[in-house]
Amino acid sequence: MKFDESLRLCEQASKTTPGGIHSNVRANWKPHPMFYARGQGSHVWDADGNEFIDYVLARGPLLLGHSPKPVLDAVKRQLDIGLMYAGQHELEIEAAERFCRIVPCAEMVRFSSSGSEAVTGAIRLARAVTGRTKILRFEGHYHGWFDNQFWNFAPPLDAAGPRENPTLIPVTKGQSPADAEHLVIRPWNDLALIEGAFRQHPGQIAAIITEPIMCNMGGIMPRKGFLEGLRELCTNNGALLIFDEVITGFRVSLGGAQQLLGVTPDLATFAKGMSGGFPVSAIAGKREYMRRFGDLSVSHAGTYNSNAPCMAATVAALDMLAADGGAALKHAHEMGKQLMTGIADIGRKAGKNVRIRGTPAAFFVSFNDKEEIVDYRTSLSRDREAYTRFWLALQDRGIRVIPDGLWFVSTAHTQDDVGRTLAAVAEAMKEV
Ligand SMILES: Cc1ncc(COP(=O)(O)O)c(C=O)c1O
Numbered sequence: 527m528k529f530d531e532s533l534r535l536c537e538q539a540s541k542t543t544p545g546g547i548h549s550n551v552r553a554n555w556k557p558h559p560m561f562y563a564r565g566q567g568s569h570v571w572d573a574d575g576n577e578f579i580d581y582v583l584a585r586g587p588l589l590l591g592h593s594p595k596p597v598l599d600a601v602k603r604q605l606d607i608g609l610m611y612a613g614q615h616e617l618e619i620e621a622a623e624r625f626c627r628i629v630p631c632a633e634m635v636r637f638s639s640s641g642s643e644a645v646t647g648a649i650r651l652a653r654a655v656t657g658r659t660k661i662l663r664f665e666g667h668y669h670g671w672f673d674n675q676f677w678n679f680a681p682p683l684d685a686a687g688p689r690e691n692p693t694l695i696p697v698t699k700g701q702s703p704a705d706a707e708h709l710v711i712r713p714w715n716d717l718a719l720i721e722g723a724f725r726q727h728p729g730q731i732a733a734i735i736t737e738p739i740m741c742n743m744g745g746i747m748p749r750k751g752f753l754e755g756l757r758e759l760c761t762n763n764g765a766l767l768i769f770d771e772v773i774t775g776f777r778v779s780l781g782g783a784q785q786l787l788g789v790t791p792d793l794a795t796f797a798k799g800m801s802g803g804f805p806v807s808a809i810a811g812k813r814e815y816m817r818r819f820g821d822l823s824v825s826h827a828g829t830y831n832s833n834a835p836c837m838a839a840t841v842a843a844l845d846m847l848a849a850d851g852g853a854a855l856k857h858a859h860e861m862g863k864q865l866m867t868g869i870a871d872i873g874r875k876a877g878k879n880v881r882i883r884g885t886p887a888a889f890f891v892s893f894n895d896k897e898e899i900v901d902y903r904t905s906l907s908r909d910r911e912a913y914t915r916f917w918l919a920l921q922d923r924g925i926r927v928i929p930d931g932l933w934f935v936s937t938a939h940t941q942d943d944v945g946r947t948l949a950a951v952a953e954a955m956k957e958v
Contacts, residue, residue, distance in 0.1 A: 527574075527576055527921070527924075528574055528576075529557065529558070529560065529572070529574055530574060531561070531572075531573040531574045531575075532561045532572055532574055533557075533558055535561040536558050536559050536560075536561065539561075545559070546559055551585070554929050554930075555929065556918060556921075556929070560572055560573075563575075564592075565580065565588075565592030565593060566591075566592050566593055567592060567593075567938040568592075568936055568938040568939040568940065568943050569592070570582075570592060570926060576924070577924060578924050578925060579924060579926065579939075579943045579947055580592070580926045581927045581928070581933045581934055581935065581947075582928050582934065583934040583936055584798075584803060585798070585928065585934070586773050586777075586798030586799060586888070586934055587797075587798040587799060587801070587804075588802075588803050588934075589776060589777055589799040589843075589847075589858070589936055589937065590802050590803075590843060590846055590847075590854070590936060591937060591938025592803075592938070593803075594802050594803075594842075594846065596842045596845070597801075597802030597803070597804070597839050597842040598802075600839060600842035601804070601835045601838050601839050601842075604834050604835045604837075605835055607834070608834055609834055610829075610833045610834060611834075612829070615834055617834055617841055618832045618837050620841045621637065621832075621837045621840040622637075624840075624841060624844040624845070624848070625800070625810065625840075625844065626810070628776070628780055628844065628847075628848060629775070629781055629782060629784070629785075629794070629796070630781050630782075630784050630785050630790050631769075631790045631791050631793070631794050631810060631812070632794070632810035632811065633810075633812050633813040633816065634811070634817070635808050635816075636808065636816070636819055636826050637807065637808050637831055637832040637837070637840075638806075638807050638808070638809070638828045638830075638831045639805045639807060639828060639830045639831065639836075640670070640797060640805060641670050641797035641798065642669075642670025642671055642672045642675075643670075643672075643807060644772070644795035644796065644797060644808060644809045645669045645670050645675055645735070645770060646670075646672050646674060646675075647809045647819075647826045648733075648768050648793045648795050648811075649661055649674060649675070649733065649735065650824060650825070651793060651809070651811075651815060651816070651818060651819070651824050651826075652733035652765075652766040652768060652792075652793065653732045654818055655766060655818065656732040656733070656765060656766065658729065658731060658732035658765070659708045659730070660708050660710055660730045660731045661674075661675075661708060661709055661731070661733050661734075661735060662709075662710045662712060662720065662723055662731050662733070662734045662735070662765075663675065663678070663709060663710075663711060663734075663735050664711070664712060664713065664714040664737075664740075664902075665678045665692050665711055665712070665714065665901065665902040666678070666679065666680065666714065666740065666742075666743040666744075666901065666902025666903075666905065667679070667714065667735075667737050667742065667743070667770070668737070668742040668743070669735060669737075669770050669772075670772075671697075673701045673702050673705050674705050674708075675735070676696065676698065676701060677694055677695060677696055677697065677701075677706065677709055677711065678692055678694065678695050678697075678711045679697050679742075679743075680697075680743070681693075681695040683903065683906065686903075689713055689903060690712075690713075690719055691711075691712075692711045692712070694706040694709060694711060710723050710727060710731065713902065713903065714736070714746070714748075714752075714900070714901040714902065715746070715748060715749045715900045716900075716901070717751070717752055717755040717756070717759075720734070720756065720759055721759060724759060724763045729764070731763065731765045732766065733765055733766040733767070733768050733792075733793075734756055734759075734765060734768065735768040736753075736756065736767075736768070736769060736770065737769075737770050737774070738753060738769045738770075738771065738774055738784065738787060738789070738791075739773075739783050739787075739884065739885065741773040741774065741884065741888050741890070741932060742773070742932070743902055743905050744890050744899055744905035744908070744931070745882075745884025745885075745888070745889050745890025745932065746883060746884075746890075746899055746900060746901065746905065747883065747884070747885075749900065753787055753789040754789055756789075757790075757791070760792070766791075766792040766793055766815070767791040767793075768793045768794065768795070769782075769783065769784055769791040769793075769794040769795075770794070770795050771783055771784070771794050771795060771796050772795055772796060772807070773798055773799075773888055774786075774885075775794070775797070775798075775799055776796070776799040776800050776847055776855075777798075777799045777855075777885075777887045777888055778885045778888065780847060780848065780852045780855055782794070786885070791811070792811055792812055792815060793809065793810070793811035793815060794810050794811060795807065795810075796808040796810065800840060800844065801839045801840040801843050802839050802840075802846070803839075804836045804839035804840070805830075805836060806836045806837075806840050809826070846937075854937035855887070855937060857937055858886070858887045858936055858937045858939065859885075859886040859887055860886070861886070861935050861939045861940075861941070861943070861944050862885070862886025862887050862889060862933075862935040863886045864944050864948075865886075865889070865933065865935065865948070866882045866886060868944070868947075868948040868951065869882055869891060869948070870882050872948065872952050872955055873955060876952075876955045876956065876958075878893060878955060879893050879894055879895050879909075880955075881894045881897070881899070881908075883899065884932075887935045887936075888932065888935075889932075889933050890931045890932050890933070891913070891916075891931050891933060892905075892908035892913060892931050893908060893909040893912035893913055893916070893958060894908045894909065910930075913930075913931055914929065915957050915958050916955070916957070916958050919953070919954035919958075920950055920951070920954045923953060924946075924950065925947055925951075
């Protein structure tokens with residue numbers, strides 16, 4: 527497969543754009559950052575005209591596939607009428623009512639544009655509600671790139687400190703060290719250590735924030751009772767429980783991980799998956815907390831929040847997802863299950879130590895000898911070089927997956943896609 531045009535565009539872009547990319551996350555592609563020309567349904571075409579079955583899905587937002595028609599039609603209708611008003615419009619109500627009907631914790635919702643913003647708003651609200659400042663977060667969890675949460679996402683083990691009380695490590699140069707003062711880091715899936723953290727910081731922890739399924743780092747499921755335990759500890763210690771459902775929301779089940787796993791947080795954040803690919807995020811939660819945005823005692827703002835085309839997209843996307851008892855999502859889950867079992871079978875037959883974790887519409891593939899992967903440090907046992915050979919071999923065969931192991935499946939993926947993907951997987955497995 528040739529990527530000459532992508533390379534040429536990358537070099538051209540690099541003259542005016544640092545690295546030729548507008549998000550650092552996109553730098554990890556090989557052989558170089560790629561340029562894409564168009565997408566339709568479950569397929570995407572790059573600038574060289576190569577066609578791929580796409581399991582990147584823009585890193586999650588394209589839960590309905592590329593350019594879902596009902597969403598585009600709704601946006602197009604809105605484009606002719608008006609874009610933004612710095613005031614309210616009816617589509618906001620329609621979107622919020624649908625959202626609150628679907629998401630268990632959502633007695634009220636506020637929309638913004640990105641996941642990082644929603645997380646920042648939820649944390650501010652938790653601090654305001656509790657009058658405390660410390661946030662307990664988990665090693666290896668990703669909650670966006672803002673200074674307040676951009677810590678201990680993938681720390682090198684030799685600098686990470688003791689497992690029980692990891693050293694605070696910023697992800698990038700340029701972050702304010704002051705944010706570290708307000709963070710408590712713990713490994714995931716170890717309830718006793720969280721209990722200990724509440725004892726060590728009595729009356730100081732405002733909230734625990736967690737990805738309810740550890741999608742970004744290994745597709746790790748919570749141990750039985752772990753989320754329930756967090757729920758209880760927060761309630762007993764006067765802290766709020768925040769689920770970051772930016773990936774899991776509307777994807778692992780219509781009502782998100784909180785519905786799938788049966789634990790209701792006080793607040794939750796959403797983004798990818800709720801608006802057919804348009805930039806919309808949400809902070810949702812209990813009325814008694816959310817009302818503080820409404821009485822203006824806690825600030826939440828954003829010029830682009832709830833702009834009309836994005837709200838039109840959200841209404842249409844939520845309708846597509848909720849139609850026929852969630853049939854579209856059930857289909858995505860069926861495709862995902864076939865992929866998960868298919869890849870595992872192919873790996874086993876080929877004698878490879880392939881492991882599949884997570885849920886059908888967002889699962890993680892890795893090559894590990896170790897079976898028990900429960901947190902960031904155990905997830906490091908995966909053989910990254912083996913996975914790199916695997917994904918590059920898939921790319922050569924027209925299958926596009928995220929380089930670190932996470933696969934997203936959309937409602938637009940077909941049985942034919944799954945068949946072709948598994949045939950490519952069988953070939954690619956030989957190169958691992
Ligand atoms: C769980 C989680 N939270 C927050 C974010 C940040 O969202 P955004 O990139 O829209 O700011 C992401 C992005 O990948 C995410 O996966």
